[in-house]
Amino acid sequence: MIKKSCLPMPLSMTLTCSVLFSIFACSSDEAIQTEVAEQNSEVTLGTNLTAKTYVAPGSSSIFASALTKCKLQSDYLSSDVTNLSNYASSFFYLRESTNKMVLYNNNGASTRTELRRNDNFDKTSVRKMAISAKLESQPAGEVTLAQLHNQNAALPVLRVSVTGNTIYYKVNKEPVKGTSLTNNGAFTTTLPADKSLEIVLELTGNKYISATVNGEKRTFFIENAWGSAFDNAYYFKTGVYCQSTGTAKLAYNSLVWDN
Numbered sequence: 001m002i003k004k005s006c007l008p009m010p011l012s013m014t015l016t017c018s019v020l021f022s023i024f025a026c027s028s029d030e031a032i033q034t035e036v037a038e039q040n041s042e043v044t045l046g047t048n049l050t051a052k053t054y055v056a057p058g059s060s061s062i063f064a065s066a067l068t069k070c071k072l073q074s075d076y077l078s079s080d081v082t083n084l085s086n087y088a089s090s091f092f093y094l095r096e097s098t099n100k101m102v103l104y105n106n107n108g109a110s111t112r113t114e115l116r117r118n119d120n121f122d123k124t125s126v127r128k129m130a131i132s133a134k135l136e137s138q139p140a141g142e143v144t145l146a147q148l149h150n151q152n153a154a155l156p157v158l159r160v161s162v163t164g165n166t167i168y169y170k171v172n173k174e175p176v177k178g179t180s181l182t183n184n185g186a187f188t189t190t191l192p193a194d195k196s197l198e199i200v201l202e203l204t205g206n207k208y209i210s211a212t213v214n215g216e217k218r219t220f221f222i223e224n225a226w227g228s229a230f231d232n233a234y235y236f237k238t239g240v241y242c243q244s245t246g247t248a249k250l251a252y253n254s255l256v257w258d259n
Contacts, residue, residue, distance in 0.1 A: 054093035057101040058085040063094070066255045070118055073237075075111040082118075100134075100251040105240045109141075114239030117257060120151060122232045123222045126205040128258035129236040135195045138162060139246020146199045147241075148209055150175065150226070151233045157222060158209050160199055161243070165191040169211050169218050174225030181225070189216045201236060 057063045064085070072081040076091050088094070091104040091113045105113040121127055131146065144161040153175035161168045166186050173181035191197070192214070200212040210219040238255065240248035 054088035054090065055096055056084070056086045056088040057092065057094040058087065060094050060099055060101070062099055063101050063252070063255060066257055067115075069257050070115045072113070073116050073239075074105070074113040075107040076105075076113065080116075095251065098251075100253060101255070102136075102249060102251050103239045104247075104249045105242055106247040107242070109242060109245050112239060112241040114237050114241060115255070116149075116237040117235045120233050120235050121203075123203065123207050123209075123226065123230075123234055124205060125203050125234075126259070127236070128200060128202040128256075129238065130198075130200045130254075130256040130258075131238050132198050132253040133196075134251045134253075135162060135191065135197060135249075136251050137247045137249035139242050139244045139248055141242075141244025141246065142168075143246075143248045144241040144243060145197065145250060146201055146211075146238045147236070148201055148203070149235055149237055150230045151235065152230050153226075153233075157226065157234070158201065158211060158220065160201070160211050160213060162191055167191060167197075167213050169220075171220045173223040175230060176225075181223075183220065185218075187213050187216050187218070189214045199238075203234075 058067045067084040070084070072084060072087070072092055074091055076089070081087050081092075093102055094100070095102055103113045103115070105111060117129070129146065133145075135143075135145070142161050142163040144159045147156040147159040149156040155172050155175065155177055156170075157172060157175075159170050161170060167190060168184065168186050171183040173179075173183060196214075198212075198214050200210075202210045202212070204210065204219075207222045208219055209222055210217055212218075236257070240250050242248050
């Protein structure tokens with residue numbers, strides 16, 4: 001007796017099975033490819049965005065030199081980015097069409113995306129930070145754009161901030177929060193219609209710090225309350241530090257550190 005399983009399959013049935021297998025195989029391949037593409041898309045579009053999605057400001061000759069002297073600090077990050085030569089993300093990128101470096105923050109009150117100068121210096125040093133930028137977006141409340149800070153203090157010596165169209169200088173006469181020894185005021189110049197800002201912070205070498213905004217200069221003495229415990233621990237930083245909830249975006253034409 002011959003077993004039925006050994007009988008040759010009719011040609012038409014063989015072709016039908018072959019076609020069905022091919023269709024199933026192709027469908028499986030397409031499904032796998034689609035799934036991989038979606039996973040890759042999620043990796044590309046997730047929170048850890050790569051330079052393939054955004055262009056690194058460090059790739060521009062305008063910013064490359066300045067970025068070797070600072071690091072990126074942001075509430076979007078778990079740690080500072082110390083090598084900015086090829087780094088880009090949704091909150092730090094180069095806008096190729098205009099060659100502007102963009103810093104963005106929308107993390108809520110008391111959050112930041114800032115560039116911090118790597119090295120510290122003394123209050124008797126001669127140092128300068130100059131930025132040319134446009135405040136393309138700002139929260140309803142205050143946003144800080146430039147600071148002279150101290151790594152041993154909980155608050156800065158001087159910061160320049162904007163609320164609405166008013167540009168403020170805020171000087172802490174001593175490194176203690178909640179004291180009355182704070183010199184706050186507004187520049188006469190206001191934020192122009194095009195939101196452009198030229199900001200220069202400068203230590204003049206004799207314990208004086210000046211802030212110049214769109215040509216208007218104010219100079220302040222670094223009080224003796226900033227004593228020896230804070231020596232050689234001063235540094236400049238710039239970016240968007242939101243003092244209130246909202247979106248802040250600062251687009252830089254240039255960033256220059258002297259010394």
